[in-house]
Amino acid sequence: MVHRTTWIALPIVALVVIGAGTSWWGYDQYRQNQAMALRLQGSYNGAFQGLSSDVEQLHDDLGQALVTNDISGYQQRLRDIARLGYAADAEVSRIPPRVMPDGHIQQFTRTLGDYAAEQATSGRLPTPAVRAQLDSYWMESGNLAKQMQNVQPDIGATADAWLTSDVSGPPNAHHAGIRRVGAFMGGRAAQRSPTTADKLRSLDASVALWMKENPKSAAQPVHSHAASRATTAQAKHAVATLIGAHAKQNWQVASSHGADILPVYIVTGSTSVGDLYATVTQRGAQVLSFHLQRSIGTKESLDGAQARQTAVHWLSSHHLGDMQVQSASQFDGTLYVRCAPHVHGVPLIDQTVTVQVALDNGQVVGFDRTSVEPTGAANIPARKMTAQQLRTKLNPGFRVREEHQVIATDAQGHPQPAVAFYGTSHGETYCILMNANTGKELRITQLTSHL
Amino acid sequence: MRTLTYGSHGYDVDELQSRLGFLGYYHDKIDGDFGWDTYWAVRDFQYNFLGKATGVVDEKTKIKLVDATRGWHYHGHSGNSASSSHTLHSSHASHSGAAAHASDRTHVEAHHHSAPASSSSKSSDALPAKADGLSKHDLSLMAHVVYAEARGEPFVGQVAVAAVLLNRLHSPKFPHSLPAIVYQPEAFTSVQNGQINQKPNAEAKKAVMDAVKGWDPSHGATYYFNPAKAKSSWIWSKPEITKIGHHIFCK
Numbered sequence: 118m119v120h121r122t123t124w125i126a127l128p129i130v131a132l133v134v135i136g137a138g139t140s141w142w143g144y145d146q147y148r149q150n151q152a153m154a155l156r157l158q159g160s161y162n163g164a165f166q167g168l169s170s171d172v173e174q175l176h177d178d179l180g181q182a183l184v185t186n187d188i189s190g191y192q193q194r195l196r197d198i199a200r201l202g203y204a205a206d207a208e209v210s211r212i213p214p215r216v217m218p219d220g221h222i223q224q225f226t227r228t229l230g231d232y233a234a235e236q237a238t239s240g241r242l243p244t245p246a247v248r249a250q251l252d253s254y255w256m257e258s259g260n261l262a263k264q265m266q267n268v269q270p271d272i273g274a275t276a277d278a279w280l281t282s283d284v285s286g287p288p289n290a291h292h293a294g295i296r297r298v299g300a301f302m303g304g305r306a307a308q309r310s311p312t313t314a315d316k317l318r319s320l321d322a323s324v325a326l327w328m329k330e331n332p333k334s335a336a337q338p339v340h341s342h343a344a345s346r347a348t349t350a351q352a353k354h355a356v357a358t359l360i361g362a363h364a365k366q367n368w369q370v371a372s373s374h375g376a377d378i379l380p381v382y383i384v385t386g387s388t389s390v391g392d393l394y395a396t397v398t399q400r401g402a403q404v405l406s407f408h409l410q411r412s413i414g415t416k417e418s419l420d421g422a423q424a425r426q427t428a429v430h431w432l433s434s435h436h437l438g439d440m441q442v443q444s445a446s447q448f449d450g451t452l453y454v455r456c457a458p459h460v461h462g463v464p465l466i467d468q469t470v471t472v473q474v475a476l477d478n479g480q481v482v483g484f485d486r487t488s489v490e491p492t493g494a495a496n497i498p499a500r501k502m503t504a505q506q507l508r509t510k511l512n513p514g515f516r517v518r519e520e521h522q523v524i525a526t527d528a529q530g531h532p533q534p535a536v537a538f539y540g541t542s543h544g545e546t547y548c549i550l551m552n553a554n555t556g557k558e559l560r561i562t563q564l565t566s567h568l
Numbered sequence: 569m570r571t572l573t574y575g576s577h578g579y580d581v582d583e584l585q586s587r588l589g590f591l592g593y594y595h596d597k598i599d600g601d602f603g604w605d606t607y608w609a610v611r612d613f614q615y616n617f618l619g620k621a622t623g624v625v626d627e628k629t630k631i632k633l634v635d636a637t638r639g640w641h642y643h644g645h646s647g648n649s650a651s652s653s654h655t656l657h658s659s660h661a662s663h664s665g666a667a668a669h670a671s672d673r674t675h676v677e678a679h680h681h682s683a684p685a686s687s688s689s690k691s692s693d694a695l696p697a698k699a700d701g702l703s704k705h706d707l708s709l710m711a712h713v714v715y716a717e718a719r720g721e722p723f724v725g726q727v728a729v730a731a732v733l734l735n736r737l738h739s740p741k742f743p744h745s746l747p748a749i750v751y752q753p754e755a756f757t758s759v760q761n762g763q764i765n766q767k768p769n770a771e772a773k774k775a776v777m778d779a780v781k782g783w784d785p786s787h788g789a790t791y792y793f794n795p796a797k798a799k800s801s802w803i804w805s806k807p808e809i810t811k812i813g814h815h816i817f818c819k
Contacts, residue, residue, distance in 0.1 A: 161753070203744075210743035213754035218791075218802050220741025227740040373787055373810055381787070383810065385724075394724045394785065408783060410723050417578070420570030421602065422624060445575035446696065446781075447601075449774050452575060453781045471782045485782045518608060546604040565604045566698045567596070 161279045162272050164211035165317070168222075169265040171205035175229065176262050179255040188242055195237035202230020216279070216314045217321035222261070225324050229254050235528070250331075257327045264320050271313045278313035347402035352382040355402045356395040359435060359484070360409065362388050372399070381405060390480065396487070406485040413450035414477035421445060421452060424479065428454035428472035431481050443469055450476050451483075458489065460497070460524055466537070467526040497524060498554040500534035507536050507551040510558075515542045515549065525550050525559055535559055572625035576602040584625060587637040588613060601696075695773055700780050706746045708768075710776045713750055715768035716758030718775075718815070725813035726772060728786040730779035732817065735790050742790065757797075786810065789817035 175198060182194040205226035209217070217223070232254070236247060243251060271278060349370040357363055368386030384395040391411030397404050419427070425442050432440050440456035441464045447453075452474045457464035473483030504520050511517065519539040527533050534553040539546065544567060550559040572581055581600045588594035594609035610629070611621040617632050695707040710733050718729040736742040736749045743749050751759060758764040786792070792815045793803045806818035
């Protein structure tokens, strides 16, 4: 016989055991959360410290590059600067984008690294223009390093250093973790302004002014405003003409926003073959792109050659220019045909038009020419070197299989006369673009990968 | 009988690669994709056997190739349709007299008939090894992000998310590689909550390929957010470009 006392005591003991177990489990979870939050905070702190150190080192190396009169020493320092720019870039990548949403510090370190890498191949000491640019980088990196030194004492001082003041609403687990770390460390209550992250954001904004005054000299697309603004009906009509359909009542037209993008109409709706999405310039009602979404049958009635011809014929029949097929690749029953416009009979390979041809019935289901700049290929330098002469500059280990005269854009976005050499090395296919005006290499693209 | 060229795909390309491999011109794997390796092999073959290299496998090239590979035997397919109308051999047989090559035709067709039933084409949503400078790893990662972030959104919205990834890759204000962009802390909710680890579907992969081939419905956007879920005021301060589905795209 079990005593009544036992009947009462047993559940109580069970409750105590369960309660103790649950409490222990809960406390263990809490400790794991804190450990994770601390690890995260440590990671962000480490990223900031690394960035700060890289910026200081960049400043020092720039100073040495400006002082030296030895070519090899100068080039070595530029290579170091390029490497540090890359490293600083990587450190910023470890910090949440919400801390520096405009990315000006990242842009600064990236452009500095790219500039140094470019100058390291010049083979000479800096010209006055280059010296002035390096000097400007030296001053700005010094400012940045000094401001980072001011922020450094706050790193790790509070658990919520990486929260920004604008976080509102119910905190997510990460933020809640950081706040609990604050209590765990016996620190101060969550500070709203200014945290380390707030200061870093202000610092990032301060670099914006320098970036504005030192833009990369990339060719900017010129959007002509000579044409009058088209109506939405005209936009619909332009799309309907291109896709060979009638504009339907249910087609909708919306405007894009943004001051620094080309103003376009976005035309959406349904057609007899699928859903439509198209963009049309607001000036001149030129169709920049359209896509018809439909399921593509698996049985192919067209081969690659026929599909390419379809694409070229379609472009020609719609008076979209004299085009040459550059490449074609197949995915999911669609052939993506990339065509380059001709300039004096030479293809402009960096401003291609893509035509998507459905292989089940040969229909053109997509078209995109948003990479074509309105200026096209204005001011192309003279072609001074022949393909034969450029070939002698190639690595003898590269087996050239084909060569074509082309026009390509350089790193600054300027069109250059070039020769494209297609060939193989170590079992991989590459395209080497050589500048036919300067004789220098423009870029190398690896076309295959056997990894 | 179709003309094979760079970008073609299918059983006949499979056979083309196999025959060229038999002759020692092609050394890569038999995958039914007419890529650069196949192109160079075709050109080498044409140069040696026809005198003129075009890289396009027309009827003349096919006839010459079949003639040169009489000792070739079918060794299995790569899952493509066993349609005899798409073999290189059938074009040869129609021009060279059936009797003289009956044994070859029987040999080849016997294998076609005995080949197990398969889908009419091999899986067509496998991502390519390389596309526009991006590796298969990059493309796969993009597909994971698109699926995790935008499944259920209109297809255009999925392409827009893929385009945002590419816009960040080309921007000096973001990390310089796709993994660094995707795994930057707090950059994508799906990374924080683990949804990125789900296997993407064919639609997500198609969206990635469309974005890689140039379609950018976001018009250069580098950020997007769901207005119903965004908590921080900094994202709301970004200038809006367009709205697709539940996402607002901004710069």
